[in-house]
Amino acid sequence: MRNTFLIARREYLAFVRTVGFWLSLVTLPLLITGIILVPLLLRQTSPVQTLSVAVLDLTGEGLDGDLRAIIRAKATPPNPEPQSDGMRKIAAKIARPDIVRLVDLPRGLTSSLSRAEAEARIPALLDKTSVGASNILVAYNDAGTLHFDIWSIKSQKNNLARIIEPELQDVQYYRLARAHDIDPKLAHALRTTQAEVNSLTRREIPSKAAGGGFGAFMGDEGPGFVGFLIGFGTWMTIFSSSMILLGGVIEEKSSKVLEVLLASTSTESLLIGKVLGVAGVLLTVASIWSVISFVLGTYGLSAAPPEVAASIKAAFNGLFSPLHLVLLAVYFVCGYLMYGVSFAAIGAFCETQKDAQAIMGPVMMVLMIPMLCMQAALSAPNSPIIQYLSYVPIFTPFLMPLRLLNPLPWWEIVLTFGGMLLVGGFMIMVGRKAFRQGALTGGKLTWGTLFRIATEKPST
Amino acid sequence: MDDVALSLTGVSKTYGDFRAVNNLSFAVKRGTICGFLGPNGAGKTSTVRMILGLSEPTSGEIRVLGGASDKVLDRIGFMPEERGLYRKMTPIDVIVFLAGLKGVSAGVARQRGKEMLEAQGLGPFMNKQIRSLSKGMSQKVQLISCLVHEPELVILDEPFSGLDPVNQQGLEEVIRQLARRGATVLFSTHVMQHAERLCEKVVLLAKGQKVFEGTLKEARSAAPRHLDLEGDLAESDLRALPGIISVADLGETEEGAHLWRCGLEKGRAPNEALKAAFLKGLDVRRFEAREPTLHDAFIVLTGGDAGQADTILSESARPEHA
Numbered sequence: 001m002r003n004t005f006l007i008a009r010r011e012y013l014a015f016v017r018t019v020g021f022w023l024s025l026v027t028l029p030l031l032i033t034g035i036i037l038v039p040l041l042l043r044q045t046s047p048v049q050t051l052s053v054a055v056l057d058l059t060g061e062g063l064d065g066d067l068r069a070i071i072r073a074k075a076t077p078p079n080p081e082p083q084s085d086g087m088r089k090i091a092a093k094i095a096r097p098d099i100v101r102l103v104d105l106p107r108g109l110t111s112s113l114s115r116a117e118a119e120a121r122i123p124a125l126l127d128k129t130s131v132g133a134s135n136i137l138v139a140y141n142d143a144g145t146l147h148f149d150i151w152s153i154k155s156q157k158n159n160l161a162r163i164i165e166p167e168l169q170d171v172q173y174y175r176l177a178r179a180h181d182i183d184p185k186l187a188h189a190l191r192t193t194q195a196e197v198n199s200l201t202r203r204e205i206p207s208k209a210a211g212g213g214f215g216a217f218m219g220d221e222g223p224g225f226v227g228f229l230i231g232f233g234t235w236m237t238i239f240s241s242s243m244i245l246l247g248g249v250i251e252e253k254s255s256k257v258l259e260v261l262l263a264s265t266s267t268e269s270l271l272i273g274k275v276l277g278v279a280g281v282l283l284t285v286a287s288i289w290s291v292i293s294f295v296l297g298t299y300g301l302s303a304a305p306p307e308v309a310a311s312i313k314a315a316f317n318g319l320f321s322p323l324h325l326v327l328l329a330v331y332f333v334c335g336y337l338m339y340g341v342s343f344a345a346i347g348a349f350c351e352t353q354k355d356a357q358a359i360m361g362p363v364m365m366v367l368m369i370p371m372l373c374m375q376a377a378l379s380a381p382n383s384p385i386i387q388y389l390s391y392v393p394i395f396t397p398f399l400m401p402l403r404l405l406n407p408l409p410w411w412e413i414v415l416t417f418g419g420m421l422l423v424g425g426f427m428i429m430v431g432r433k434a435f436r437q438g439a440l441t442g443g444k445l446t447w448g449t450l451f452r453i454a455t456e457k458p459s460t
Numbered sequence: 461m462d463d464v465a466l467s468l469t470g471v472s473k474t475y476g477d478f479r480a481v482n483n484l485s486f487a488v489k490r491g492t493i494c495g496f497l498g499p500n501g502a503g504k505t506s507t508v509r510m511i512l513g514l515s516e517p518t519s520g521e522i523r524v525l526g527g528a529s530d531k532v533l534d535r536i537g538f539m540p541e542e543r544g545l546y547r548k549m550t551p552i553d554v555i556v557f558l559a560g561l562k563g564v565s566a567g568v569a570r571q572r573g574k575e576m577l578e579a580q581g582l583g584p585f586m587n588k589q590i591r592s593l594s595k596g597m598s599q600k601v602q603l604i605s606c607l608v609h610e611p612e613l614v615i616l617d618e619p620f621s622g623l624d625p626v627n628q629q630g631l632e633e634v635i636r637q638l639a640r641r642g643a644t645v646l647f648s649t650h651v652m653q654h655a656e657r658l659c660e661k662v663v664l665l666a667k668g669q670k671v672f673e674g675t676l677k678e679a680r681s682a683a684p685r686h687l688d689l690e691g692d693l694a695e696s697d698l699r700a701l702p703g704i705i706s707v708a709d710l711g712e713t714e715e716g717a718h719l720w721r722c723g724l725e726k727g728r729a730p731n732e733a734l735k736a737a738f739l740k741g742l743d744v745r746r747f748e749a750r751e752p753t754l755h756d757a758f759i760v761l762t763g764g765d766a767g768q769a770d771t772i773l774s775e776s777a778r779p780e781h782a
Contacts, residue, residue, distance in 0.1 A: 002560075002563075003560075003561050006557065006560045006561055007561075010557055014546070014548070014549075252544075252546075255544050255545070255546070255547055256540065256542040256543060256544025257544040257545060257546060258544070259514070259540045259542065259544065260538070260540060260544055260545075260558065260602075260605075261561070262514055263512045263514060263533070263536070263538040263540070264533060264538075264558060264561040264562060265533065265561050266530070436514070440509065440514055440515065
């Protein structure tokens with residue numbers, strides 16, 4: 001036990017003392033933060049656009065007043081809510097809208113022009129800064145349908161369209177209602193009334209109470225989505241930690257340290273110590289990333305509208321029960337031990353990374369199977385293929401988290417645990433012997449070697 | 461307390477069809493230095509690994525310090541033939557780590573390690589990474605790692621390889637000190653001179669089998685004494701001398717005379733043959749009665765295998781091995 005601890009500690013320190021560890025530790029959070037923050041910062045630092053809008057009504061239907069009223073309405077935005085805390089102030093700053101301003105038509109443009117004449121003059125007018133209009137809204141009638149062309153200077157392309165498109169659609173709608181003598185109140189009611197359509201499952205009832213929106217999404221899709229994330233995270237974690245173990249053992253084999261270690265302690269201590277040492281590295285990474293995620297998440301929630309924040313909190317609160325967390329942890333630990341011991345044993349047969357690559361090829365092909373299944377499992381976590389593959393012990397740690405957040409019969413959980421314990425025990429037994437044999441010989445790992453190792457009588 | 465530190469009884473080891481060690485039995489008394497000799501492929505490393513419990517014997521029994529080796533690992537010090545240390549660790553950290561695996565507390569290991577490193581002239585290097593040390597320095601660190609827990613049985617596999625003559629001498633002194641402290645030392649080597657200087661007992665192995673076990677004196681007595689004769693001599697005249705059983709031509713000397721090595725029959729004195737040579741009036745210009753060396757004994761005990769003899773001869777002629 002003492003030796004296991006000493007070996008685990010050495011492995012841990014050997015890894016965390018490297019510059020590469022700290023670089024990889026901070027790279028991912030920095031990358032994610034950068035992906036989120038850089039566009040926001042760019043948005044924040046870019047100047048607020050002032051959209052000077054002139055209206056040219058070529059419809060001959062007298063829509064000029066309505067259109068100017070729309071622009072005028074957009075020119076006086078409602079008073080923004082006073083923001084008390086820092087993050088909301090930042091969010092409000094980042095989300096600041098463009099300023100809309102109604103201006104007179106530039107000289108040379110009148111409603112008496114034909115569409116072709118107007119279109120011939122507008123580009124030249126927009127190029128002149130003295131004109132004062134950076135956007136010209138042109139309305140015309142083509143075969144009974146209203147058309148709105150928004151001419152803009154290049155830096156403001158699409159800005160005005162994004163702001164006034166719904167109102168322009170309203171103009172078309174009310175124009176048609178007037179043409180058919182529909183009572184304006186009825187027309188307004190028809191325009192604004194919508195039936196509420198909900199797609200519900202049994203699981204969505206509590207999430208509706210959480211406020212719909214994100215809560216509804218999490219209630220219905222959340223278990224699959226979070227399960228996918230956990231399964232993927234498990235795969236990535238087990239794979240990367242196994243590669244660390246593999247690399248560590250190869251280094252020890254090539255530098256001839258393994259024989260000294262085996263003459264000082266038992267194979268079990270050595271193997272388990274190594275696996276635990278790398279687990280310690282993982283825990284360190286996970287802890288630091290968790291703290292960063294918690295801090296960013298807390299600030300993120302504080303920036304979100306209160307109802308959205310409440311909805312997110314409610315959705316996550318209902319997703320994991322303590323039992324779920326325990327089961328997820330046990331699946332992960334079993335998978336980690338199973339693969340960690342196997343990869344360490346493989347490493348004992350390799351003098352160089354090249355040797356390891358030759359062995360890892362087939363192993364990786366097998367490991368890709370659950371990865372390929374995970375995407376399909378996202379939409380149908382309990383489809384027969386996912387269900388049966390999750391019973392295969394080497395795939396269980398990756399696929400069961402996907403299925404676990406949906407209701408499962410107990411016998412499946414017992415069956416998969418039993419399978420993993422059985423195969424895990426077998427892998428540890430074979431891995432222990434293979435590790436010792438690989439460490440002390442220059443032999444290559446072959447199926448014949450593995451068979452001999454698995455079938456030879458246990459050493460005393 | 462059992463007087464025997466190490467005993468092997470009828471130990472064999474096979475790898476598939478290959479028998480690396482065949483029915484090997486020997487014992488080493490506590491507090492003695494035993495040389496474990498044999499050419500490459502003789503089965504030395506396989507035997508050492510079985511003694512350490514790194515591999516199981518196919519048959520036979522091994523007792524180390526009164527029990528099975530896996531129960532007494534803390535009391536054994538081992539330096540393998542292929543040296544290996546963590547290249548990115550410092551000497552003192554490696555020593556403390558390996559001593560920890562042998563049950564020594566970090567504080568004690570650090571103190572002892574510092575003292576031993578300083579005694580070996582490695583004080584200024586104790587906090588530098590091992591990859592920055594020379595091969596000889598690394599080997600000293602490895603030796604210290606193997607001894608820092610004050611083991612009762614020390615197994616050294618080719619300990620002198622890679623050391624210059626000064627450090628070889630230093631290591632010989634370390635081994636003698638270990639024995640004086642009461643530790644048992646088993647070391648394998650190709651170099652017969654080291655064994656002759658250090659060992660009270662030797663075990664000779666060839667092709668997986670023990671060919672000799674006993675004291676140095678007993679080993680030497682297995683080989684014939686020689687009489688070297690220099691002069692203008694004919695081989696047939698030499699063969700006719702009393703007690704001479706073999707004659708080897710060693711070539712011309714710098715003075716232009718011929719040198720012959722005559723093997724003496726067991727129990728016969730060289731002066732008998734010399735007297736006869738002078739009486740016959742043979743042209744003997746110089747003579748030397750030569751006591752057998754361990755190397756001579758090895759050749760005899762291994763059946764005079766020319767290939768093995770050449771290997772040993774060439775190895776023992778070198779002051780240092782790569």
